Structure formats: structure tokens, C-alpha cells
Amino acid sequence: MRSVRFRQAVIATSAVLGAGLLLSACGESGSASDAGKAKSKGEITVATAKGDVAVPKEPARVVALDSTSFVTLKAFGVKPVAVPKGLLPNEGFDDWKNDSSIKDAGTHHEPKLESVNASEPDLIIGGYRFAEHHDKLAKIADTIDVAPSDEAAGGYVNALKSQTETLGKIFGQEEKAKGIVDALEKAKASAAAATQGEKVFLGVSSAGKIANGASRIGRLTEPLNLKNVLSAEGEKSTSVHDNSGLAPETIAKLNPDWVILLDRDAAVGTEDGSEPVAAKKIVNGMEAWEKTTFRQQDQVIYLANDFYLTEGAQAYTDAFSAVATAFTAAG
Structure with a gap:
């Protein structure tokens, strides 16, 4: 692991480089953006987290930073000019990872603004993990934040629909967007019909431990007929890096009927580079849970x-479908 001193030095250096690049970007990105608009099919005004924004329709050069949009963009046939390659899912995105013409935009912790600028985008899809960098990105090219949010009207799942529809309008893929939204709605309805007020624990598996995941995946149960045995109250954020200090015995006493788990390490590995312990192995090896309903009835x-890295419309569609299938099978 990097030392704190080394990490601070890297961040400081990145900040200096970023500042210089943005100064040059102010003078250069306008022409790149204008060129992109010339190649696009006019402009379209869309609703974003920053208000209504006019962007090029069917833009030629797109930087995709919002991980919740990746699967949708791929379904639309969009090939980005830059992406945060370290945040791409392990499966289904080898073409983006291995394509040298697609620049690496770094991560939200250490964004490579110089690479974003060098890719000469006419549209940057920001937001979500990259939300704090919006103003810097907007100096490079038109930048939109249409990422889903818990604070959005109707909540996170409803925001997934809005995000998909907006991207569909931008890229002229309204029909495909409708298909994605319809699949999400159908899966959600099936999951809602299959749940009958059962008690559920939402967990996050990481570093060999199970923590309270209600703040991160409570979005999944909001439209369903389930009772969370632990709420997100008291959780500092939706980050899975926060150690909730949850004792296995606490869950055993609450004795939920079901458990739904997000395995963070399966998506991104461990902090120290060691072999991750699968969530299922942790669950099955927890002695305190031996007599719980969910263990005895195998209701996990x-x-x-890749859920941790996607969290988009398709990820929630699959999750709702898994809930519907499991609960229906259990009767």
C-alpha cells in the first residue's frame, strides 16, 4: 500500500499539473468542442444535476466517466475517447480497456485531466464518482451530470430511468433506451410482487467482513415489500469504505429471513492486494449465523x-430479477 506521504505528494503533483492543463484547456478546448459540435447533428437541451444544458446531439467524441452509464453507452454503440479504465467492470469491457485509442482518464481519486483534454471531447459524461470534478471538466468541454442519485425525485431507481432516457435522446437511441427502461420496470414489478414483507439484511462484503450495506444498496429494497432489519440511519455515507463495526451476533439476534449481499472485493479486489475472500465463504463460515433463518434455508x-462498479439500470434490472426468482422459488 502507498504511504500517506507518497499519496499526498501524488495528489499535490496532480493538482499542479491539472491547474496548468486547465489553463491551456480554456484556450484550446473551445475549438475542439466546436469541432465536435460541427460533426454532431445539432444541439439538444437536457435536464442535468446542474440544470438544463445544451449539448451536441449524437456527439462524435465522448468522454465517459460515470460508471453507471457504461453498460448503457455500450448498448448504444458508443465508443468513448476516454474512460477511467481502472473503474471498468472485469467482464464485457475488454475492448475499451485494451484499445490504445481510448485514453485512460484515471480515477475519481486521481483523475488524469491531461488525458481527458488530449482526447479532444465534445461531450463529457461526468457525475457520480466524478461529481466533485465537474467544474474542472466543464472547462475542457461540455460536461453533463445525469447520474442517478438518492436525492433525485422518485429516488435512485427512478433516476436510473431518467438517466437512460436522457442518454437515449442525446445519442439518438430512444428505442433502445425505452427497452432498457421497460426491462427495469418489469423486473422491479416482479420483485415487488414476489416479496411479502419478509425481513432482510442488506450487507457489504469486504476485507473478510460483512458490514451494514443499507446506505449503499437500500435503494434496491425501497420499491419492494421488504423490511430492512438495519436501516442506513447513523451511516456516514453511501461509501462501502466506512467500517460499520457490525458484529455478526447483532445480525444473528435480528434473525432476518433473507440476506442480500454486495461483494465489493469481487469487483475491485482488496486494498492490500491479497486474494479476496468470497462473500459466500464468509457467510457460510460465520458460526454466529449457523441457526439463523437465512442460513438454514439458504436464503442469501x-x-x-461487478455490481459495485456498475450500479446502473442493467445492474438493478438483474438484481430485481434475482430477488423475484429467489423469493418465488422459496414460496
Whole structure:
């Protein structure tokens, strides 16, 4: 692991480089953006987290930073000019990872603004993990934040629909967007019909421990007929890095009927580079849970391994479908 001193030095250096690049970007990005607009099919005004924004329709050069949009953009046939390659899912994105013409935009912790600028985008899809960098990105090219949010009207899942529809309008893929939204709605309805007020624990598996995941995946149960045995109250944020200090005995006493788990390490590995322990192994090896209902009846739903890196419309569609299938089978 990097020392704190080294990490601070890297961040400081990145900040200096970023400042210089943005100064040059102010003078250069306008022409790149204008060129992109010339190649696009006019402009379209869309609603974003920053208000209504006019952007090029069917833009030629797109930087995709919002991980919740990746699967949708791929479904639309969009090939980005830059992405945060370290945040791409392990499966289904080898073409983006290995394509040298697609620049690496770094991560939200250490964004490579110089690479974003060098890719000469006419549209940057920011937001979510990159939300704090919006103003810097907007100096490079038109930048939108249409990422889903818990604070959005109707909540996170409803915001997934809005995000998909907005991207569909931008890229002229309204029909495909409708298909994605319809699939999400159908899966959600099936999951709602299959749940009948059962008690559920929402967990996050990381570093060999199970923590309270209500702040991160409570979005999944909001439209369903389930009772969370632990709420997100008291959780500092939706970050899975916060150690909730949850004791296994606490869950055993609450004795939920079901458990739904997000396996963070399956998506991004461990902090120290060691072999991650699978969530299922942790659950099955927890002695305190031996007599719980969910262990005895094998009522544990493991979200897809890449859920932590996607969290988009398709990820929630799959999650709702898994809930519907598991609860229906259990009767």
C-alpha cells in the first residue's frame, strides 16, 4: 500500500499539473468542442444535476466517466475517447480497456485531466464518482451530470430511468433506451410482487467482513415489500469504505429471513492486494449465523460481482430479477 506521504505528494503533483492543463484547456478546448459540435447533428437541451444544458446531439467524441452509464453507452454503440479504465467492470469491457485509442482518464481519486483534454471531447459524461470534478471538466468541454442519485425525485431507481432516457435522446437511441427502461420496470414489478414483507439484511462484503450495506444498496429494497432489519440511519455515507463495526451476533439476534449481499472485493479486489475472500465463504463460515433463518434455508442473494462498479439500470434490472426468482422459488 502507498504511504500517506507518497499519496499526498501524488495528489499535490496532480493538482499542479491539472491547474496548468486547465489553463491551456480554456484556450484550446473551445475549438475542439466546436469541432465536435460541427460533426454532431445539432444541439439538444437536457435536464442535468446542474440544470438544463445544451449539448451536441449524437456527439462524435465522448468522454465517459460515470460508471453507471457504461453498460448503457455500450448498448448504444458508443465508443468513448476516454474512460477511467481502472473503474471498468472485469467482464464485457475488454475492448475499451485494451484499445490504445481510448485514453485512460484515471480515477475519481486521481483523475488524469491531461488525458481527458488530449482526447479532444465534445461531450463529457461526468457525475457520480466524478461529481466533485465537474467544474474542472466543464472547462475542457461540455460536461453533463445525469447520474442517478438518492436525492433525485422518485429516488435512485427512478433516476436510473431518467438517466437512460436522457442518454437515449442525446445519442439518438430512444428505442433502445425505452427497452432498457421497460426491462427495469418489469423486473422491479416482479420483485415487488414476489416479496411479502419478509425481513432482510442488506450487507457489504469486504476485507473478510460483512458490514451494514443499507446506505449503499437500500435503494434496491425501497420499491419492494421488504423490511430492512438495519436501516442506513447513523451511516456516514453511501461509501462501502466506512467500517460499520457490525458484529455478526447483532445480525444473528435480528434473525432476518433473507440476506442480500454486495461483494465489493469481487469487483475491485482488496486494498492490500491479497486474494479476496468470497462473500459466500464468509457467510457460510460465520458460526454466529449457523441457526439463523437465512442460513438454514439458504436464503442469501449475492449481487453480481461487478455490481459495485456498475450500479446502473442493467445492474438493478438483474438484481430485481434475482430477488423475484429467489423469493418465488422459496414460496
